[in-house]
Amino acid sequence: MNIREEARKMKLVAPVLAASSNETRNAALRAIADALKANKEKIFAANAEDCRAAGENGIAPAVMKRLAFNEAKLTDVCKGIDQLISLPDPIGKSLLKRELDAGLVLERVSVPIGVIGVIFEARPDALVQISTLCLKSGNCAILKGGKETAGTNRVLFSIIHDAAVSAGLPSECLLQAELHNEIDELLQCEKDVDLLIPRGSNQFVQYIMNNTKIPVMGHADGICHIYVDRDVDMDMAINIIIDAKTQYTAACNAVETILINREIAPVFLPLLARSLKAAGVKLRGTQEAEDLIARSSDAAAQIDAVDIMDDDDFRTEYLDMIISLKVVADVEEAIDHINRYGSHHTDSILTRDDAAAARFMQMVDSAGVYRNCSTRFADGFRYGFGAEVGISTSKLHARGPVGLEGLVTYKYLITGSGQIVGDYASGRSSFHFKDL
Amino acid sequence: MNIREEARKMKLVAPVLAASSNETRNAALRAIADALKANKEKIFAANAEDCRAAGENGIAPAVMKRLAFNEAKLTDVCKGIDQLISLPDPIGKSLLKRELDAGLVLERVSVPIGVIGVIFEARPDALVQISTLCLKSGNCAILKGGKETAGTNRVLFSIIHDAAVSAGLPSECLLQAELHNEIDELLQCEKDVDLLIPRGSNQFVQYIMNNTKIPVMGHADGICHIYVDRDVDMDMAINIIIDAKTQYTAACNAVETILINREIAPVFLPLLARSLKAAGVKLRGTQEAEDLIARSSDAAAQIDAVDIMDDDDFRTEYLDMIISLKVVADVEEAIDHINRYGSHHTDSILTRDDAAAARFMQMVDSAGVYRNCSTRFADGFRYGFGAEVGISTSKLHARGPVGLEGLVTYKYLITGSGQIVGDYASGRSSFHFKDL
Numbered sequence: 001m002n003i004r005e006e007a008r009k010m011k012l013v014a015p016v017l018a019a020s021s022n023e024t025r026n027a028a029l030r031a032i033a034d035a036l037k038a039n040k041e042k043i044f045a046a047n048a049e050d051c052r053a054a055g056e057n058g059i060a061p062a063v064m065k066r067l068a069f070n071e072a073k074l075t076d077v078c079k080g081i082d083q084l085i086s087l088p089d090p091i092g093k094s095l096l097k098r099e100l101d102a103g104l105v106l107e108r109v110s111v112p113i114g115v116i117g118v119i120f121e122a123r124p125d126a127l128v129q130i131s132t133l134c135l136k137s138g139n140c141a142i143l144k145g146g147k148e149t150a151g152t153n154r155v156l157f158s159i160i161h162d163a164a165v166s167a168g169l170p171s172e173c174l175l176q177a178e179l180h181n182e183i184d185e186l187l188q189c190e191k192d193v194d195l196l197i198p199r200g201s202n203q204f205v206q207y208i209m210n211n212t213k214i215p216v217m218g219h220a221d222g223i224c225h226i227y228v229d230r231d232v233d234m235d236m237a238i239n240i241i242i243d244a245k246t247q248y249t250a251a252c253n254a255v256e257t258i259l260i261n262r263e264i265a266p267v268f269l270p271l272l273a274r275s276l277k278a279a280g281v282k283l284r285g286t287q288e289a290e291d292l293i294a295r296s297s298d299a300a301a302q303i304d305a306v307d308i309m310d311d312d313d314f315r316t317e318y319l320d321m322i323i324s325l326k327v328v329a330d331v332e333e334a335i336d337h338i339n340r341y342g343s344h345h346t347d348s349i350l351t352r353d354d355a356a357a358a359r360f361m362q363m364v365d366s367a368g369v370y371r372n373c374s375t376r377f378a379d380g381f382r383y384g385f386g387a388e389v390g391i392s393t394s395k396l397h398a399r400g401p402v403g404l405e406g407l408v409t410y411k412y413l414i415t416g417s418g419q420i421v422g423d424y425a426s427g428r429s430s431f432h433f434k435d436l
Numbered sequence: 437m438n439i440r441e442e443a444r445k446m447k448l449v450a451p452v453l454a455a456s457s458n459e460t461r462n463a464a465l466r467a468i469a470d471a472l473k474a475n476k477e478k479i480f481a482a483n484a485e486d487c488r489a490a491g492e493n494g495i496a497p498a499v500m501k502r503l504a505f506n507e508a509k510l511t512d513v514c515k516g517i518d519q520l521i522s523l524p525d526p527i528g529k530s531l532l533k534r535e536l537d538a539g540l541v542l543e544r545v546s547v548p549i550g551v552i553g554v555i556f557e558a559r560p561d562a563l564v565q566i567s568t569l570c571l572k573s574g575n576c577a578i579l580k581g582g583k584e585t586a587g588t589n590r591v592l593f594s595i596i597h598d599a600a601v602s603a604g605l606p607s608e609c610l611l612q613a614e615l616h617n618e619i620d621e622l623l624q625c626e627k628d629v630d631l632l633i634p635r636g637s638n639q640f641v642q643y644i645m646n647n648t649k650i651p652v653m654g655h656a657d658g659i660c661h662i663y664v665d666r667d668v669d670m671d672m673a674i675n676i677i678i679d680a681k682t683q684y685t686a687a688c689n690a691v692e693t694i695l696i697n698r699e700i701a702p703v704f705l706p707l708l709a710r711s712l713k714a715a716g717v718k719l720r721g722t723q724e725a726e727d728l729i730a731r732s733s734d735a736a737a738q739i740d741a742v743d744i745m746d747d748d749d750f751r752t753e754y755l756d757m758i759i760s761l762k763v764v765a766d767v768e769e770a771i772d773h774i775n776r777y778g779s780h781h782t783d784s785i786l787t788r789d790d791a792a793a794a795r796f797m798q799m800v801d802s803a804g805v806y807r808n809c810s811t812r813f814a815d816g817f818r819y820g821f822g823a824e825v826g827i828s829t830s831k832l833h834a835r836g837p838v839g840l841e842g843l844v845t846y847k848y849l850i851t852g853s854g855q856i857v858g859d860y861a862s863g864r865s866s867f868h869f870k871d872l
Contacts, residue, residue: 012775015799098820104809106819113831114801194831209649215832236854243856339448361849363451365550373540373852382860383542383848384534384869395549395630395845396651397832409831412819413797416809418672420679424818433820 003142003185004192006175007115010140011192013172014114018138020169022089028167029132033081035163036128036156040074043159047124047152054148067149069124069156077128083386084136090404091138097436101429103417105436110408112138114194117186118389119208121200122146127153129387130197131160131174137407142186142193144177146200154178187212197390197402202317217402219393221317221343222252224375227259227334227360229351234268236372237350238275244348244374246279250319252391253346253368253378257314257324259334260289265327270296276323284309285325292327314341331356335363342366344393346378346400367393367400439578439621440628442611443551446576447628449608450550454574456605458525464603465568469517471599472564472592476510479595483560483588490584503585505560505592513564519822520572526840527574533872537865539853541872546844548574550630553622554825555644557636558582563589565823566633567596567610573843578622578629580613582636590614623648633826633838638753653838655829657753657779658688660811663695663770663796665787670704672808673786674711680784680810682715686755688827689782689804689814693750693760695770696725701763706732712759720745721761728763750777767792771799778802780829782814782836803829803836 036043047069054067096108116139120126127145134141145153157176165171177186186193190213197217198208205220226244228237244255260269265288273283273293283293287308314324314337328334331349338347346368349360357371368378378401380388385403392398398406423429472479483505490503532544552575556562563581570577581589593612601607613622622629626649633653634644641656662680664673680691696705705728709719719729723744750760750773764770767785774783782804785796793807804814814837816824821839828834834842859865 012772015771015775015801018801019798100813100818100820104813213645215651215830217832233854240854240856243858247856247858247861335451336448339451357851362455365451365454366847368848368850370850371852373850373855374857376857377536377540377850377852377855378848382536382857382867384536384867394651396653399845400848409835411802412804412814412836414804414806414809414813415793416807416813418669418676419809419813420676420683421810421812421818422679422683425683431818431820 001177001182003177003182004189006172007142007186007189007192010115010142010172010175013170014112014140016170017140017173018091018112018114020138024168025135025138026085028135028164028169029081029085031163031167032132032160033078035159036074036078039155039159040071043069043074043152043155046155047149050149050151059148063122066121066123069149069152073125077125080129080387081132084132084404087136087386087404090136090408095410099434099436100414100431101419104419105415107413107415108410109413110410113407113409115140115142115192116195116197116407117142117144117189117193117214118197119144119183119186119199120146122148124149124152124156126199127156128160130389131157133387133389133404133407135164135169135173137404139407140173142175142177144183144186147180150178184211187214190214199390217392217394217398217406218390219252219343219345221393222254222345222391223257223315223317223341223343224253224255224345225257225259225334225338225342225347226255226375227328227331227338227347227349228261228264228268229331229349229353229356230261230263231352231356232264232268232350233352234264234271237268238272240348240350240372240374241272242275242279244376245276245281245323246321247374247376249321251376253375254319255323255348255375256316256318257326257341259326259328259337262327262329265289265292266295269293269325269327273325280321282322283325284313284322286327288327289325311341317343331360335360339363339365345391346370346375348373348375367391437613437618439613439618440625442608443578443622443625443628446551446578446608446611449606450548450576452606453576453609454527454548454550456574460604461571461574462521464571464600464605465517465521467599467603468568468596469514471595472510472514475591475595476507479505479510479588479591482591483585486585486587495584499558502557502559505585505588509561513561516565516823517568520568520840523572523822523840526572526844531846535870535872536850536867537855540855541851543849543851544846545849546846549843549845551576551578551628552631552633552843553578553580553625553629553650554633555580555619555622555635556582558584560585560588560592562635563592564596566825567593569823569825569840569843571600571605571609573840575843576609578611578613580619580622583616586614620647623650626650635826653828653830653834653842654826655688655779655781657829658690658781658827659693659751659753659777659779660689660691660781661693661695661770661774661778661783662691662811663764663767663774663783663785664697664700664704665767665785665789665792666697666699667788668700668704668786669788670700670707673704674708676784676786676808676810677708678711678715680812681712681717681759682757683810683812685757687812689811690755691759691784691811692752692754693762693777695762695764695773698763698765701725701728702731705729705761705763709761716757718758719761720749720758722763724763725761747777753779767796771796775799775801781827782806782811784809784811803827
């Protein structure tokens with residue numbers, strides 16, 4: 001398959017998909033959910049084969065869980081499709097309507113982005129979520145999934161594609177790329193692909209960002225922080241930190257660094273260290289953090305790190321059962337540390353102090369800034385978006401979890417009756433700007 | 437000056453500017469307008485010197501007009517500042533407020549993008565517009581203007597900067613780059629600069645896009661089309677085409693290609709050719725267009741081009757008194773031509789036929805799609821945005837003329853009371869998603 005040629009065809013078909021009605025797109029989603037259920041044995045069989053091969057290749061158990069596509073995952077993705085069907089049409093919305101002058105009306109309407117390339121990890125349920133999000137928002141999509149589930153992906157894609165076409169969507173609206181070298185071809189399609197969404201490791205996302213002229217949405221790093229302020233409920237703080245670190249260690253919204261207010265550090269830090277160690281988390285930290293924990297004479301709470309951290313070490317995303325600890329003077333130092341060493345993903349302050357919380361939420365320059373809850377809430381489903389194609393740390397276009405709204409743009413329409421700019425430049429005519 | 441160090445400082449100050457009140461930012465704009473008026477003789481003197489030097493260097497008269505900063509330009513920019521002051525605060529707006537669960541509230545609020553680099557042509561009034569748009573929207577800005585007005589820019593920048601600081605904004609909020617090699621330094625600041633807005637020639641914008649990892653907003657090409665449909669008021673059509681081509685030839689929204697419906701071409705094309713030639717426009721076109729004009733035996737309407745155009749020639753942006761002519765079968769062929777050879781900037785259909793217009797406006801994949809008016813209306817002021825920092829043909833973030841709204845993004849805030857994700861994963865708690 002020649003990805004560039006296919007992308008070219010897709011680009012020219014994109015306006016056709018964009019012009020399809022919400023009814024047609026919903027009918028396609030309904031057909032997809034029905035076809036997935038009707039063909040579940042075929043999907044499960046392909047997935048069993050993928051999982052068997054992965055097992056033989058020594059894939060870690062934590063990763064194996066992600067490869068699986070079983071009855072529970074099928075129920076989840078079908079529930080997701082039902083949610084998408086129930087959501088209002090994201091395209092064709094009038095976002096602005098303004099009479100510029102008599103008989104000259106400007107309108108801004110939401111439209112799909114066009115052609116989106118999504119490169120994602122070996123998670124078959126992601127293929128279903130991403131393709132249905134794209135179709136609901138009227139976008140054509142080129143999908144490249146992780147190779148460990150290539151067999152499952154192939155079966156899923158063919159079911160999804162055929163169901164969409166049977167419901168009346170153009171055949172070119174979805175394309176599956178299967179070979180690794182097709183990724184590099186895809187990166188060259190800047191004339192025809194409007195957006196790339198890479199998901200995966202930091203190095204992989206960096207590679208994509210550095211090797212394409214296509215706009216990229218997503219995030220390379222998720223260096224999330226929790227700042228424990230002076231006036232805090234310590235039990236709540238420990239509960240939240242354990243959740244944010246251990247509930248799903250490999251997620252981008254898992255916490256990596258805990259900043260602790262100096263006033264409470266002598267009491268709080270040993271308590272925290274003991275709880276983290278009990279949960280199986282290895283500790284790293286500054287000299288001051290190590291000293292405070294050591295001084296507590298609690299053998300269960302010692303720092304493991306031989307190397308004491310310096311500031312640049314705080315740029316590390318562990319995605320593992322390791323955490324960084326640092327003592328700070330106050331909320332200002334916490335804000336400064338986060339804006340300097342963080343990745344602008346999601347950061348949380350734990351405090352009873354409204355003024356400190358307000359200051360933190362105003363000044364921390366991240367896609368998500370929380371008070372008194374876990375950083376793990378950064379997720380499209382948990383925000384009530386139905387699903388997400390990824391989380392963006394970019395400040396342009398969509399920021400944070402990206403659902404339907406992040407997959408549309410707009411265009412400006414003007415309906416006139418012969419107006420020329422010369423008349424406005426000469427003063428013969430003038431604008432009156434009346435919002436309708 | 438070391439741009440990277442300055443950008444780093446600016447990045448850390450950006451949240452301070454973002455936290456400033458609308459009153460403070462408006463006071464800064466008021467102080468800027470007052471200071472510009474109070475120092476006008478100094479500005480005019482610097483500008484006279486720039487213009488004198490440019491004249492000696494043989495700058496074309498059309499360009500000379502852009503270099504000038506005189507009483508009329510001062511009045512215009514001060515009027516623009518008054519408009520900006522009167523516009524509502526674009527930041528701190530609550531865009532979404534949703535109770536995820538009892539005591540767990542998600543909010544999306546608009547915030548500035550952060551640090552914006554703007555590289556613009558030698559037009560001193562642009563410096564005033566861009567810096568005041570950035571300040572109103574709470575953004576720090578690094579400004580690099582065209583070298584032909586370096587003296588004027590230096591005086592203007594110093595007045596603007598001092599006035600902003602005197603009103604209470606941080607000194608680092610605005611920075612002027614003056615040396616050409618500082619552009620290359622700026623392109624390396626992907627850690628600290630959130631957005632680049634380059635304005636200028638196609639090659640220049642392409643150079644910026646190809647040599648930075650910073651997101652770029654703007655447009656390289658403005659290949660705008662007018663399609664003249666079968667059922668059209670021919671006088672209106674000629675009036676609009678002449679305006680769109682000649683009212684300001686060097687603008688990106690000037691028309692480059694006219695597509696003519698085959699049914700009316702034998703009558704319309706010779707009329708159009710005659711009017712264009714009378715206005716001083718040189719004609720290029722396909723063999724069919726040339727034949728139709730030649731057959732009219734109207735010597736005043738002959739095509740100049742020795743070379744007959746083939747399809748790829750239609751990718752040319754003339755920015756000059758030259759126009760491309762092509763005969764098409766119908767609105768479908770016009771749409772296909774525009775989506776294939778255009779630059780997704782601004783395209784217009786001239787027709788009395790509502791169905792053809794609706795089809796064209798739906799299917800043409802451009803930032804602006806018009807009916808029965810000139811493409812030259814693509815402009816922030818004419819859309820009622822007060823001013824613009826540029827026009828974007830990107831589909832991400834802002835599209836079309838970019839005013840205040842295009843200079844903000846958002847962040848998600850969650851206020852909780854100790855919630856952890858583990859409780860939702862285990863089913864102990866569940867989301868109820870209630871929009872507030």
